[in-house]
Amino acid sequence: MSYTFQWRPVLRSLPEMLWGASVTLEIAIMAMSVGTALAILLALAKRSNLKILSRLAGIWIEVARNTPALFQIYWIYFGLGSLGIGIEPYSALVFGITFNNAGYLAETFRGGFSAVPEAQIRAARSLGMGAVPTLWHIVLPQMLRVTFPALTNQMVWSILMTSLGAVVGLTSDLTGVTQQLNVVTYRTFEYFFVSACLYYVMSKICTIFARLLAWRLFRY
Amino acid sequence: MIQIEDVHKHFGPLHVLKGVSLSVEKGEVLSMIGGSGSGKSTMLMCINGLEAIEKGRISVDGVEVHAKSTDINRLRRKIGIVFQQWNAFPHLTVLENVMLAPRKVLRKSRHEAEEIAIEQLRHVGLGEKLKSFPSRLSGGQQQRMAIARALAMSPDYMLFDEVTSALDPQLVGEVLDTLRMLSHEGMTMIVVTHEMRFAREVSDRVAFFCKGQIHELGTPDQIFESPERPETIDFLRSAI
Numbered sequence: 001m002s003y004t005f006q007w008r009p010v011l012r013s014l015p016e017m018l019w020g021a022s023v024t025l026e027i028a029i030m031a032m033s034v035g036t037a038l039a040i041l042l043a044l045a046k047r048s049n050l051k052i053l054s055r056l057a058g059i060w061i062e063v064a065r066n067t068p069a070l071f072q073i074y075w076i077y078f079g080l081g082s083l084g085i086g087i088e089p090y091s092a093l094v095f096g097i098t099f100n101n102a103g104y105l106a107e108t109f110r111g112g113f114s115a116v117p118e119a120q121i122r123a124a125r126s127l128g129m130g131a132v133p134t135l136w137h138i139v140l141p142q143m144l145r146v147t148f149p150a151l152t153n154q155m156v157w158s159i160l161m162t163s164l165g166a167v168v169g170l171t172s173d174l175t176g177v178t179q180q181l182n183v184v185t186y187r188t189f190e191y192f193f194v195s196a197c198l199y200y201v202m203s204k205i206c207t208i209f210a211r212l213l214a215w216r217l218f219r220y
Numbered sequence: 221m222i223q224i225e226d227v228h229k230h231f232g233p234l235h236v237l238k239g240v241s242l243s244v245e246k247g248e249v250l251s252m253i254g255g256s257g258s259g260k261s262t263m264l265m266c267i268n269g270l271e272a273i274e275k276g277r278i279s280v281d282g283v284e285v286h287a288k289s290t291d292i293n294r295l296r297r298k299i300g301i302v303f304q305q306w307n308a309f310p311h312l313t314v315l316e317n318v319m320l321a322p323r324k325v326l327r328k329s330r331h332e333a334e335e336i337a338i339e340q341l342r343h344v345g346l347g348e349k350l351k352s353f354p355s356r357l358s359g360g361q362q363q364r365m366a367i368a369r370a371l372a373m374s375p376d377y378m379l380f381d382e383v384t385s386a387l388d389p390q391l392v393g394e395v396l397d398t399l400r401m402l403s404h405e406g407m408t409m410i411v412v413t414h415e416m417r418f419a420r421e422v423s424d425r426v427a428f429f430c431k432g433q434i435h436e437l438g439t440p441d442q443i444f445e446s447p448e449r450p451e452t453i454d455f456l457r458s459a460i
Contacts, residue, residue, distance in 0.1 A: 138309055
């Protein structure tokens, strides 16, 4: 039995797939922005002298980094559901990836924070700057430069992780759209091939954009 | 006036300050000399509260530095400090380095802060380097930038912690010239230094530190011409 490739139906549904890709990108960007902010707080909490705070941050980081991302999304979707808190697949996916991003990045940022010399903080404090302005104007910009490559990787990883939306029945993202088209046409290889190409292009664009951003931001 | 009364401090088991008392008047230039590990740099860090103390009291214009009720950030506005490792903020340009604290601490407008910063940078001879990043500057230039950064807060006191020790020998002169200029302008200064000739030339008084105590305190002539304590004599013999 032989299989003949048929690309025409795929090309015809390209607009739908591109729309799906935009949803994918939207989810990844949201999960990345909120995840980065949370990761900074987690990294600070982990270093905090308050035991309870550093313990809780520790648990978050451990779970996010050492269990499958797929399970994390499951827990949020079905876990909250079983508590009577209904949640859309879309939100479950955003929360799940955010949770995962925050955990991974927190660990990266913890290293990044230690890379900023203590003397920088002293110099800022000696000018009368408080702890928070020092963190914001002196520590964070230097920490973000050190961790920027890792941030870029995490962004790419976030884009690819969105495909896990399939397990909670998300149909609007690129994987969801592809899946649905596949069920109707059975052109499995063609659809998933084109879909993979779109993921690849999105990831590449992200990496290139990040490189331009770094070039603009870190001129020193 | 800076008043230091019977200050003690440990680093772990090491008793680094063993009852230091000293007062520095407005307009005075005081040098702290002594071997490494004698406690002079630590003493300096205690004056603006970067280091805690265990016993005794330090007050600046009557405000106790280590009292819980003291707003330390407010107090630090009037005490500038320059470190051995100049600690330029690498991600900011020279101009931004100097503008930052006037903007964020003194709440000056961007325009005002820029004017202050440019004036101070010209003052230390860096008027041409405003847009450069610190990594493009020599050690001496970075150190002068650090001085301008402290001066931009218009402090009443300036503390200098071995500001030439990390510099290549040929760059020491330009930084010392800047300090000299400030002393001529009447700035109140405490200068921790290994540059004996400089200490002798600019100081009103010199304090000799040894093993966490001030062993001898007097005018440069007293200390350098006719030191009384054997430790001072030994130190000066090896240092000059």
